[in-house]
Amino acid sequence: MGCYHCGDKIIGKPISKEDKDFCCSGCLTVYEILSDNGLDKFYEFNEQSGVKPDNEGNAKYTALDVPEIFDDFVEFQNDEIYMVTFFLPAIHCSSCIYLLENLQKLNPDIVESEANFTARTLALTVKKSRKLSQVASLLESIGYKPELRRGKENKSSYDKKLLLQLGVAGFAFGNVMLWSFPEYLGLDDMFENFRNFSAYLTLLVAIPVLLYSASGYFISAYTAIRTKQLNLDIPVAIGILVLFTKSSSSILMQEGASYMDSFTGFVFFLLVGKWFQSKTYRNMSFDNDPKAYFPLGVHRINQITKEEEVVKIESLEKDDILKIFNEEIIPCDAELTSKKAVIDTSFITGEANLATLKYGDKIYAGSKLIGSAIEVKALSTTNRSKFASIWNKSAKTTKSIVQNRENILSKYFLIIVGVLSVAAAIIWAFIDPSRILEIVTAILVVACPCALAISFPFVYGNALRKLGKSGLYFRNSHEIQKMNKVNHIVFDKTGTLTKDRIEGVNYEGEELSSQLMGELFALTRQSTHPYSKSITKFLEDKVDHVDAITEYNEVSGQGVEAKTANGDKIRLGNAKFTNAQKKFDESGSYLSINDKVIGFFKFQSQLREGIIEEINRLQKDYKVTLLSGDQSTDEALFTDLEQPIAMHFNLSPTDKKNHIIQFNESGDVVAFIGDGLNDSEALEEAELGISVSEDEFRFTPKCDAIIESEKIKNLKQFFKFGLHAKRVLRICMYFSLTYNTFGITFAFLGYVTPLFAAILMPISSITIVLLSTFLIQPYRLK
Numbered sequence: 001m002g003c004y005h006c007g008d009k010i011i012g013k014p015i016s017k018e019d020k021d022f023c024c025s026g027c028l029t030v031y032e033i034l035s036d037n038g039l040d041k042f043y044e045f046n047e048q049s050g051v052k053p054d055n056e057g058n059a060k061y062t063a064l065d066v067p068e069i070f071d072d073f074v075e076f077q078n079d080e081i082y083m084v085t086f087f088l089p090a091i092h093c094s095s096c097i098y099l100l101e102n103l104q105k106l107n108p109d110i111v112e113s114e115a116n117f118t119a120r121t122l123a124l125t126v127k128k129s130r131k132l133s134q135v136a137s138l139l140e141s142i143g144y145k146p147e148l149r150r151g152k153e154n155k156s157s158y159d160k161k162l163l164l165q166l167g168v169a170g171f172a173f174g175n176v177m178l179w180s181f182p183e184y185l186g187l188d189d190m191f192e193n194f195r196n197f198s199a200y201l202t203l204l205v206a207i208p209v210l211l212y213s214a215s216g217y218f219i220s221a222y223t224a225i226r227t228k229q230l231n232l233d234i235p236v237a238i239g240i241l242v243l244f245t246k247s248s249s250s251i252l253m254q255e256g257a258s259y260m261d262s263f264t265g266f267v268f269f270l271l272v273g274k275w276f277q278s279k280t281y282r283n284m285s286f287d288n289d290p291k292a293y294f295p296l297g298v299h300r301i302n303q304i305t306k307e308e309e310v311v312k313i314e315s316l317e318k319d320d321i322l323k324i325f326n327e328e329i330i331p332c333d334a335e336l337t338s339k340k341a342v343i344d345t346s347f348i349t350g351e352a353n354l355a356t357l358k359y360g361d362k363i364y365a366g367s368k369l370i371g372s373a374i375e376v377k378a379l380s381t382t383n384r385s386k387f388a389s390i391w392n393k394s395a396k397t398t399k400s401i402v403q404n405r406e407n408i409l410s411k412y413f414l415i416i417v418g419v420l421s422v423a424a425a426i427i428w429a430f431i432d433p434s435r436i437l438e439i440v441t442a443i444l445v446v447a448c449p450c451a452l453a454i455s456f457p458f459v460y461g462n463a464l465r466k467l468g469k470s471g472l473y474f475r476n477s478h479e480i481q482k483m484n485k486v487n488h489i490v491f492d493k494t495g496t497l498t499k500d501r502i503e504g505v506n507y508e509g510e511e512l513s514s515q516l517m518g519e520l521f522a523l524t525r526q527s528t529h530p531y532s533k534s535i536t537k538f539l540e541d542k543v544d545h546v547d548a549i550t551e552y553n554e555v556s557g558q559g560v561e562a563k564t565a566n567g568d569k570i571r572l573g574n575a576k577f578t579n580a581q582k583k584f585d586e587s588g589s590y591l592s593i594n595d596k597v598i599g600f601f602k603f604q605s606q607l608r609e610g611i612i613e614e615i616n617r618l619q620k621d622y623k624v625t626l627l628s629g630d631q632s633t634d635e636a637l638f639t640d641l642e643q644p645i646a647m648h649f650n651l652s653p654t655d656k657k658n659h660i661i662q663f664n665e666s667g668d669v670v671a672f673i674g675d676g677l678n679d680s681e682a683l684e685e686a687e688l689g690i691s692v693s694e695d696e697f698r699f700t701p702k703c704d705a706i707i708e709s710e711k712i713k714n715l716k717q718f719f720k721f722g723l724h725a726k727r728v729l730r731i732c733m734y735f736s737l738t739y740n741t742f743g744i745t746f747a748f749l750g751y752v753t754p755l756f757a758a759i760l761m762p763i764s765s766i767t768i769v770l771l772s773t774f775l776i777q778p779y780r781l782k
């Protein structure tokens with residue numbers, strides 16, 4: 001009888017599953033991985049074609065090198081690197097994040113690593129020379145075993161193990177309390193034989209608690225010491241080990257159960273706290289749960305009518321045909337069905353990189369199209385979380401959780417606790433040496449840097465969700481802090497303060513033929529600039545067909561151009577771009593054919609509702625400036641302001657960027673609000689860049705936040721809420737510091753037992769969660 005996976009002869013009793021026999025657990029694990037990833041046909045091509053793993057302990061990771069599984073796991077790959085995200089259930093404190101974000105020190109083939117504390121995920125960029133199985137093995141070797149089940153609720157296995165550990169500790173704690181009951185009543189001297197017998201029973205049930213229930217703390221502590229780091233589990237592991245050692249020695253010397261009830265109860269309540277933390281982080285995974293409020297859609301070709309329709313990206317199905325326009329992000333992994341395309345992958349890799357693809361090539365989700373519109377076939381489904389991930393990867397200053405001052409405080413807090421523990425041991429050596437163990441353990445346990453560490457993610461996580469539901473979508477919770485620093489607000493005009501699609505469009509010039517209108521419509525509909533969109537709307541009722549164009553190109557801040565089917569070069573943009581000799585005073589776009597201007601589209605800008613009132617409110621607390629690429633004639637739109645603001649016109653995108661640099665050099669902290677694609681340079685240069693979104697399919701990774709166009713009139717309220725979130729963070733921090741000060745003081749004085757300290761520890765974290773939620777969510781935003 002041969003192994004179903006590798007074909008080797010089975011010696012002894014086989015390992016069976018689903019009527020299939022395996023020679024070892026390694027082959028069984030590889031079979032399970034293949035089956036879970038829908039690759040059952042692997043065995044249909046050639047029975048018993050699998051390779052027996054060299055190391056059974058890492059067999060499940062060896063399966064990651066199977067090409068089909070590798071392609072399923074990685075999010076992006078080229079000739080040099082690949083990117084993958086693992087779910088690591090062992091992430092539980094700020095020190096974990098520090099270690100995981102410095103993996104390149106352990107292995108130079110890891111180019112970059114970014115951990116998400118609340119979601120317990122690790123995004124890795126790895127050199128192609130390093131196998132994915134080796135990366136997974138490295139993570140397990142340092143105590144962060146990755147969860148590999150794809151397409152399922154991958155957190156269930158971790159929760160199952162945690163609940164089993166909790167059950168073992170709870171069973172032992174209950175029975176130890178029961179067997180120690182005579183000792184509590186002072187009857188142990190009357191029943192010495194029973195006392196000794198029950199003490200041995202408590203030792204028997206305590207051993208699984210030490211080896212199984214508390215194993216996670218020892219692994220984490222060992223990993224921290226091995227990598228020369230400091231984390232919360234080191235003092236906890238010491239407390240557990242010392243309690244067990246002391247109690248065991250007392251039992252073996254027939255002195256009773258000693259601290260075994262405290263030991264089992266200690267581990268039990270620690271695990272209760274860990275379980276609560278796990279449940280809370282899952283339910284409040286702010287940075288990776290934008291589905292409820294992050295607006296995104298895409299153009300899809302209806303397979304029946306063959307017409308374009310805009311749908312939410314969650315509605316996409318495999319094999320859907322999508323229409324992608326210039327500067328738009330490809331929403332899912334796709335196959336190019338047009339002849340060729342120029343793709344920018346900088347939002348994925350973080351480096352400027354243009355690639356020319358041909359028909360049939362694969363395009364990864366998050367790539368940006370440069371040039372003419374294309375059609376692609378969806379290879380997978382997608383969701384808004386994918387876009388949130390792309391947005392975060394493009395961050396220029398996004399900080400990890402351990403980089404803020406609250407978590408630096410948590411790190412040094414452990415050092416302070418260690419010093420206090422040594423001081424307590426020395427002092428109690430003179431007062432009552434028999435209580436040294438109890439006092440030191442209580443100090444180590446009651447001190448809770450977790451309460452400090454979770455203050456920031458929970459306060460600003462709640463704020464992130466609150467703002468998102470009100471129409472302001474931040475890249476992540478760290479960006480919200482920037483609102484509190486801003487003292488100068490700079491606005492773009494067109495598409496920001498004015499309506500995105502201008503109603504008053506007039507054309508002056510040579511009469512437009514039906515063919516030219518079709519070509520012009522095909523040109524403008526590929527651009528996201530407000531002027532192009534206004535012309536598209538102006539033409540949509542006048543064209544009866546859309547003519548094909550090629551060699552589409554958009555020059556930011558200047559215009560768009562393309563070639564028509566008969567070879568004519570058509571341009572639409574400013575005077576310089578179209579070589580216009582006669583210039584108009586009004587804001588608008590020139591139309592030229594083969595470098596000859598034949599007409600001019602004149603726009604009558606209209607401010608959005610409530611803009612004048614909002615600028616008046618903002619001027620009471622902030623400097624306000626307007627930067628515009630249009631003519632100064634639009635200055636008349638702002639005559640109703642209570643106080644005039646600084647206004648600069650006829651600016652290119654680079655000019656706007658230079659103005660922001662000047663403001664920064666003068667000491668101002670600038671928030672720039674503008675059109676995402678056309679003002680990307682200014683958005684990047686500002687301390688806080690906010691992109692205005694009018695269309696649900698416009699996505700702009702080069703900004704810190706996206707605001708719905710109709711919500712600009714609430715900007716002052718949003719900044720005021722940012723200050724409220726800062727006050728709530730201070731409240732949570734003060735509570736954490738107060739709790740630790742009193743807790744450590746009473747433990748130092750001998751008024752807190754280790755068991756009571758283990759109960760207090762999760763309560764402090766629960767209090768932070770409740771405070772951050774109930775002080776943020778009831779706040780009223782318009």
